Amino acid sequence: MSNTNYVTDTTDWLYSYREQLERLDPPVEVIVVDDTTGIAPVVSDSPGLIADPALLTDATLANLDGLQSLQLTTTEFHHLDLQALESRGIVLGGVNRALAPVAVQHLIDLAAATARLIGHPGVSGVPTFPEFENKVIGIVGYGYTGLELIRQLEGTRCEYTYVDVRTPARVDAPNSNVRRLTLDRVLVESDYVFILVPLTPQTRGLFDLREFRLMKPEAVLVNGSHPDVIVADDLLTALGQDLFAGAAIAYRDDELESHQKVVALSYPTTPPGHIAERAIGSIAENLDAIRLDRPLPTPVESIDFPVAGDPSFWSSRFTPRRA
Secondary structure (H helix, E strand, O other): OOEEEEEOOOOOOOOOOOOHHHHOOOOOEEEEEOOHHHHHHOOOOOOOEEEEEEHHHHHHHOOOOOOOOOEOOOOOOOOOOHHHHHHHOOEEEEEEEHHHHHHHHHHHHHHHHHHHHHOOOOOOOOOOOHOOOOOEEEEOOHHHHHHHHHHOOEEEEOEEEEHHHHHHHHHOOOOOEEEOOOOHHHHHHHHEEEEEOOOOOOOOOOOOOHOOOOOOOOOEEEEEEOOOEOHHHHHHHHOOOOOOOEEEEEEOHHHHHHHOOOOOOOOOOOOOHHHHHHHHHHHHHHHHHHHHOOOOOOOOOOOOOOOOOOOOHHHHOOOOOOO
C-alpha cells in the first residue's frame, strides 16, 4: 500500500498534527474536504483512507471500490455499517484505546459530581476518588473504556462487575477483583453503573424502565454511550420514582440536564496534547500493521449483539456468549 489519504473537517486536533502524519512511513497525504461528496473524487484510487467518521456515509464508502483499509479518527462511527465493510475485506482501525483515558477521566468527574449533587457522603482520609471507595462499579460493555476505568480507579477499594457479549482477553484485565455477571445481576449489585456500549440496532433503547427497576435506590447511572442507548422518557420516569439516586450523562439534553438529579456535560472535543499524540501513535501503529499484513493493535470490529425479542437476547442476560 503506497499511501493513505487523510480526510478531515471536524477532527481539528488531528489536522494540527498534519506534519506528523506526513512523516509516517509510508507517508500520509493530508487532504481537506468540506463534505462527504468531496471524498470520493480525491481518494477513489487510494487503497487506504484515514477519515473523520462524521464525513463518511455508507453510500460514499460503497463507491470506493479499491478501498482496502479504513482508519477512523473518532469513536463516533455508529452510523456506519461495519459488517458491510468487513464483508468487503476492508481492514478497520480506530483510536479507541488512545482516547479512552480522557473519556474515562470525564466520566469519573461526572459520576463524582453526581454523587455530590445527590448528597452521597465521601470517605474522609481517602486522597483520591472518595465517592467510589468500597463501592461496586458495574460496567456494561467491557472494552477499552471499561478497562481504562478500572485502571484509573486503581487504589480505591472497589469491586467491579461487568457484562459483555464477548469474553475480553485475560491479559487485558488490570485487576483481579472483577466479576463477570449477567446484565441483570450487574444492575442489582452495583452502586455505579457505567454504560459503555457502542450504539447498534441491538443496543438502541437497551435501558428502559425494566433495567432501571433493577438498580439500587442509592445507585448512580453513568451513560458514557450514545444517548439513544437509553430511553430518555423512561430515565425521567425512573428518576421521578426514585428508582435510583441520580444520573450522569456525557452529552447535552435540555430536559435531562435541567433535572435536579442529573449532571450533564459533553465529552471534550479536543483531547489534551499528550492524548492526541497517543492517537497519532495509534494510527501509525495500525498503518504499520497494515503494511506488514499483521493484525491491527487497535482494530474496530462489529459486535454481534443479541437482538431484543429473540430468545438469545434474554438468554444472554444469564449466559454471556464467548467470542
